[in-house]
Amino acid sequence: MRNTLATQLIFDLSQPGRRGAVYPSSDVPDRPLDDLIPASRRAASAPALPELTEPEVIRHFVNLSTKNMSVDTHFYPLGSCTMKYNPKRHERLAGLQGIVDLHPYQSVEHSQGMLEILYTMQQMLAEIAGLPAVSLQPAAGAQGEFTALLTASAYFRDLGETRTRVLFPNSAHGTNPASAALAGFECVQLKSTAQGFIDLDELRAALDHRTAVFMVTNPNTLGMFERDIPQVAKMVHDAGGLVYIDGANMNAICGVTRPGDFGGDMMHYNVHKTFTGPHGAGGPGSGPIAVRDFLGDYLPGPIVVRNELPADGAKGAPVKFRYDLMMPSKSIGRVRSFFGNVGILVRGYCYLRTLGAAGVRGMSENAVLNANYLLAKLKDVLPVPQGDRCMHEFVASAKPIKDERGISAMDIAKRLLDYGFHAPTVYFPLVVPEAIMIEPTETESRETLDAFADAIRKILAEDPAYLHEAPHQTPVSRPDEVRAARTPVLKWEKAT
Numbered sequence: 001m002r003n004t005l006a007t008q009l010i011f012d013l014s015q016p017g018r019r020g021a022v023y024p025s026s027d028v029p030d031r032p033l034d035d036l037i038p039a040s041r042r043a044a045s046a047p048a049l050p051e052l053t054e055p056e057v058i059r060h061f062v063n064l065s066t067k068n069m070s071v072d073t074h075f076y077p078l079g080s081c082t083m084k085y086n087p088k089r090h091e092r093l094a095g096l097q098g099i100v101d102l103h104p105y106q107s108v109e110h111s112q113g114m115l116e117i118l119y120t121m122q123q124m125l126a127e128i129a130g131l132p133a134v135s136l137q138p139a140a141g142a143q144g145e146f147t148a149l150l151t152a153s154a155y156f157r158d159l160g161e162t163r164t165r166v167l168f169p170n171s172a173h174g175t176n177p178a179s180a181a182l183a184g185f186e187c188v189q190l191k192s193t194a195q196g197f198i199d200l201d202e203l204r205a206a207l208d209h210r211t212a213v214f215m216v217t218n219p220n221t222l223g224m225f226e227r228d229i230p231q232v233a234k235m236v237h238d239a240g241g242l243v244y245i246d247g248a249n250m251n252a253i254c255g256v257t258r259p260g261d262f263g264g265d266m267m268h269y270n271v272h273k274t275f276t277g278p279h280g281a282g283g284p285g286s287g288p289i290a291v292r293d294f295l296g297d298y299l300p301g302p303i304v305v306r307n308e309l310p311a312d313g314a315k316g317a318p319v320k321f322r323y324d325l326m327m328p329s330k331s332i333g334r335v336r337s338f339f340g341n342v343g344i345l346v347r348g349y350c351y352l353r354t355l356g357a358a359g360v361r362g363m364s365e366n367a368v369l370n371a372n373y374l375l376a377k378l379k380d381v382l383p384v385p386q387g388d389r390c391m392h393e394f395v396a397s398a399k400p401i402k403d404e405r406g407i408s409a410m411d412i413a414k415r416l417l418d419y420g421f422h423a424p425t426v427y428f429p430l431v432v433p434e435a436i437m438i439e440p441t442e443t444e445s446r447e448t449l450d451a452f453a454d455a456i457r458k459i460l461a462e463d464p465a466y467l468h469e470a471p472h473q474t475p476v477s478r479p480d481e482v483r484a485a486r487t488p489v490l491k492w493e494k495a496t
């Protein structure tokens with residue numbers, strides 16, 4: 001049971017004179033305050049701080065921390081966001097003193113260990129992508145998209161070509177057009193087929209000398225693999241454009257197929273999703289990009305390189321080398337300070353080294369298996385318009401249930417909180433009415449998936465009027481989500 005007394009506002013819990021510590025009287029002679037801080041520099045009154053005992057403070061904050069749902073406390077099938085469990089071992093490794101105490105301004109000589117981690121990370125990401133040149137700089141998937149588009153701009157400028165348009169299907173994540181617009185391109189949205197795939201006729205009609213980049217998420221945002229992608233890539237290349245693979249859904253295909261092999265020229269990773277950086281509510285992220293070799297010169301830097309040192313003469317002596325930093329010759333410059341979001345990159349590095357090549361493939365296979373298991377358990381009550389099979393996630397639709405009984409995707413999502421499950425993503429992608437996007441990830445057991453499916457079945461049998469008011473057991477039920485996001489009230493002010 002949550003301690004509801006402890007989760008009142010800390011200011012309301014305050015009682016005059018309560019203290020967390022009692023100090024011995026000072027044996028240092030008093031000095032007038034005016035001698036130490038002139039009155040002109042002092043506040044007119046003491047700050048209105050709450051006054052509580054230590055146990056009250058501890059209970060307050062510990063109980064507050066349990067009001068949130070998290071991957072560590074709940075199943076979190078937030079489609080597109082890949083909320084998989086973050087192994088605690090990686091937290092410990094990323095917290096080693098040699099890592100956290102390192103300052104980015106330390107010399108290259110004194111940073112060889114960290115540079116080796118970053119170099120190896122570049123190599124692993126290049127291998128998984130099938131694209132040889134990697135920049136670790138971008139600090140989120142969206143920034144990766146933006147950075148790759150600036151890289152493409154620089155490339156076309158160098159070729160002397162004026163290409164002004166970025167194309168993407170209407171199932172694209174909102175960050176794709178946002179990145180394209182921010183990078184100075186005109187956005188062209190293409191209709192998808194009824195099955196939710198890239199419509200080749202639409203694409204053919206849109207491609208011309210103005211096309212700079214075609215952006216596509218693969219597997220797409222409906223959780224389906226775009227099988228025509230080699231043909232799509234050929235069409236884009238024939239028009240002189242580049243193919244950008246939004247790698248947010250890499251969790252489904254790592255070690256199975258590679259963006260570089262199916263026609264992509266550029267991609268980003270979301271290290272925080274695919275490779276277990278703990279994240280939520282927008283960060284902390286890491287969105288490295290991988291590109292074809294002919295784009296490598298334009299990447300933001302610094303890139304970590306491994307330079308072999310001259311052999312010391314003795315036959316059979318081990319090759320010596322050191323890691324250095326290099327700015328690509330035509331670099332677009334930096335997009336973030338120093339080397340990217342190193343804390344998350346180190347966790348991703350630990351994850352990849354722990355799993356190894358076979359383990360990484362197993363991760364994707366199990367993510368796909370879990371999603372298909374859940375799809376099979378739910379599709380008779382929650383129809384999945386775009387497919388009987390999926391990759392690592394699927395998009396169900398509450399439209400028939402809403403038409404029949406008035407139960408919306410939002411009602412189901414909100415009521416799931418009462419059952420102890422984080423809500424799936426709802427109302428994205430926009431091409432599915434009343435969308436409920438479920439991504440279980442590979443880290444969940446069959447029992448958890450069964451319990452979630454049971455909860456959905458129970459919810460669908462409940463009184464719609466009761467569901468419209470859900471959740472019933474959370475501290476806040478249905479806030480105005482737009483106001484909560486746009487004008488949050490983040491500070492307490494004493495009532496006057």
Ligand SMILES: Cc1ncc(COP(=O)(O)O)c(C=O)c1O
Pocket residue numbers: 080081140141142143173175176217221246248249270282285286287
């Ligand atoms: C398909 C897709 N692309 C891009 C992004 C943006 O990634 P980030 O949140 O790391 O900026 C997301 C995030 O959810 C996504 O799902």
